[in-house]
Amino acid sequence: MKKLILIAFTVLISITGYGQKYDLKFKDVKELQQFMVWTPSRYPLVSCHRGGPVPGFPENAIETFANSVKLHPSIIECDASLTKDSMLVMMHDDRLERTSNSTGLVKEKSLEELKQVLLKDNEGSLTTFHIPTLDEVLVWGKDKVIFTLDVKRGVPYKKMIEAVRRNKAESYSIIITYSATQAGEVYQLAPDLMISASIRTVADLERLNQLGIPNNRIVAFVGTSEPEKEVYDYLHAKGIWCILGTMGNLDKRAVVQGDGFYAKLVDNGADILSSDRAAQSAAELQKYAKEKGLKTNKLVSSKK
Template identity: 50%
Template structure:
């Protein structure tokens, strides 16, 4: 009996430790991403790490090690960038060229995937790390149960390949596809009408363009720009059940640095459901005090 009790105690302890070690992970409930992102009074504002990184020493943008670093500190949406190698492998890279973020040089679409694996990634200060460029497949498989992704598909990358990889990895429930115009959003919707799509809606006319192309409100996540929109614009979208992403990256992040991180709390109170930032950990700390 004593051994049974000790065994049960060990199992309980293991469960508790397992939960505590991953307590910050952003897990989508069984009712799905649509319901999870749907705006609702009292819901916590979600943080999106722009380029999956931030200005943190030793952690480059767009790599799994940086995603893990952030996700272990605060619940995160990871915004990340997809490029395509010469031999048609989907990898994570923001720029068309390798020079800024890797030890390589030249255009990504002129090199093979094998060559990318001979390179090391650099952080924002230019310091070389031991990390390598991951594939989209590895990123998606790692992220399930840990983060939600907003996937920025670069111009040379076919949406078909990205959606196919989402299907292959069964990560529809953690993936939002980023688009920059209504035509691309309609293309993604046609490829998979169940996927969530990030669409640029800075005014009602941009909403109408998406609506007229048949994209349902419950598939949209509205990027409202890198300037705060009016409260009326937030209300217009919220009444349709559309969650809103405010891009604080750039000037609004600089405002927070100058005036204090309390401004993030104000952005959230004004209507931002998600904020995309280059300062995800600082934002997380500020929102704790909301």
Template identity: 50%
Template sequence: MKRLSPLFVVFLSVILLSSCFRNTPSETKQKHDSSNSIETSDFSSDNFNINSLEDLYQFLTFNDDRYPLISAHRGGDTDGYPENAIESFQYWAKQFPLIIECDVRLSKDSALVLMHDETLDRTSNGTGRIGKYTLAELKELRLKDSNGELTNFQIPTLEEALTWGKGNVLFTLDVKQDVPYGLLSQIIQQTNAQASVIVITYNANQARAIYRINPDLMISASVKSEKDLVKLAEAGIPDNRLVAFVGTSQPKKPLVELLHSHGIKTILGTIGNLDKQAKSRGYQVYAEYVEKGADILSTDNPGEAQKALDFYINKRNIKSPFINR
């Protein structure tokens, strides 16, 4: 692990109290015939050997031999496979271990469902706001793929996704504003999915709120500067409950080194310009992002990004007791 410069360490010692960060005791593409829905109930990829919260904390703690992962943005939609659909999650989980980033919204009758937009129009054959429909009504709709083609796939509930996902994938849950954290925590606990879940937050106040409701959950927090890390420490979030989303452009080296020195892994959002850069320069660019300190790549191109990670992992003979590969 690289050491911070002496000047930088002195600066940090002034603004940070080491006790604030002390850990608490732990606890490609393929066309799909949308006339036939994938049978997901018996599918098991067993990509992950994570059986407890302790396993999850260890796996998501940075070390020099960390196993880099892809996070499929909105579940990795591709031809014939819609975003935020369990069938799309399964399509990728058959190919390699990954994190599924998906979006959680609230129905009229307080069911938690997976959908990015506030309205149904873009990604389904429904219209209007999701919050005006009951779960039963939402289940009558069908999802569209990235080309706008209608599939036979339904809008999944969070409960269905988490039940399917254990052992197959990890999840980062982008929880929309109308979703109560208490209800979210209840569904995660009911499905016994705490060791499969990371909850996305966008500021220290949100991180504090979810931590107070369920202090065992892993949290993805936005960290764009040292000040953001200080705020999370002041909110009482332990290092071993955090992964840091560092933005959609390459972060400065001192920030990456600071996070890694606290054992905090980084998520780099390649969605947008960095994915475009990889498309123009070649998929090996994704490995360069990892070389520069990204531990998880949140991407719209999971297949291409994984090619680079496979090369990176094989070249360095990286293995993890938590990955069955």
């Protein structure tokens, strides 16, 4: 067990000219699998919903991901959509109006057309950033983050997995699924990859196991409201990390009650907070980890 814990927490911290930057680095997919085996000393993580957009940094942009990495060892949740010419680009919405200076459906645009588009931040301000492809994102993310990759409507899991394989990104990619059927499909296509599966009850995990999916391939998304403590305890006993979606109501409660609310969520059993307030939740998780004495086996800082 001691050896497992030592392997599990391999976090490289470096100092860049842009301030402190946190990198998550795994040498292969087995090391990621070992990292994702839950232990009581696990280091809680932030999942930056849609990459962690803030003013000046739009959703699903590489520049936004890089900004988020400065805050905390991070998981980057991002969304892949399919273009007219069957290329995977990073976009949450079916349409372009909300997040860019273009109009129309993503699926009706070619990659060449989309590369001319500029992204808007969530306040509607135009940036100089462009829509990246999934390939570009996976190349950028190596030795920096863990991705949770969401497929939007019409995107085949097979195509997503091909991109992960093509870029040798198995050691830092988790595929998001929303049903046992989808999780089973991903496992059949890529039995070595980690899967984010929706699990709200004991029966949900049992269904995944019946499909042959082992617990050491599963990260549990327990929903956007806290599950019963018994669910947390059961999943942890199986070695499974729990992602709690704070985007929406729980983030709003943190605004009202104070950001210390995030630490309470982790104390209750959450291991990863998927938040629209990545900076605020990250700051609280850093304080929480320090107070609890949670450390990685490698905590290296260097100055250039």
